Amino acid sequence: MHVRVVNRIIAKYKDNRTSLISILQDIQKEFQYLPAEVLKLVSEKLDLKLIDVYSVATFYKSLRLSPQGKHSITVCTGTACHVRGTTKILDEIQSQLDIAPGYTTKDKKFTFNTVNCLGACAIGPVLVIDGKYYGNMTPIKARETVSKYLKKTKNK
Numbered sequence: 001m002h003v004r005v006v007n008r009i010i011a012k013y014k015d016n017r018t019s020l021i022s023i024l025q026d027i028q029k030e031f032q033y034l035p036a037e038v039l040k041l042v043s044e045k046l047d048l049k050l051i052d053v054y055s056v057a058t059f060y061k062s063l064r065l066s067p068q069g070k071h072s073i074t075v076c077t078g079t080a081c082h083v084r085g086t087t088k089i090l091d092e093i094q095s096q097l098d099i100a101p102g103y104t105t106k107d108k109k110f111t112f113n114t115v116n117c118l119g120a121c122a123i124g125p126v127l128v129i130d131g132k133y134y135g136n137m138t139p140i141k142a143r144e145t146v147s148k149y150l151k152k153t154k155n156k
């Protein structure tokens with residue numbers, strides 16, 4: 001099934017490797033993310049190195065390498081948030097969820113992402129969970145906030 005979808009999308013762009021970003025965006029619309037086997041197919045079809053396809057897929061924040069979880073946790077890594085300690089917050093959440101940014105937990109409940117600026121620099125560092133903004137974060141506050149969501153979703 002993957003092969004047919006990938007062939008159709010690549011044919012739409014006339015096998016043009018310069019359309020790689022558009023091709024990956026269209027594929028993501030079909031599968032909601034970019035499965036590894038699909039990226040391999042794309043590299044073979046377009047005669048591109050797999051590493052080059054991955055470089056594009058990981059460079060653009062709108063492209064995802066794993067399926068989206070039910071809930072999203074996003075930490076701002078923009079300059080204003082970074083200088084106020086985002087790195088420690090990221091480490092804290094990473095150890096709490098046991099996944100790196102860009103990934104989804106095994107139970108598919110949480111997707112963890114970073115973003116470059118949320119336009120809320122005055123209240124940075126900023127954490128966003130399911131669209132709700134939490135400002136002036138510290139590692140301890142971030143852990144407590146994420147813990148609440150983990151508890152809330154435990155048996156759901």
Ligand code: FES
Pocket residue numbers: 076077078079080081082116117118119120121122124125126
């Ligand atoms: S840098 Fe984080 S909200 Fe702007």
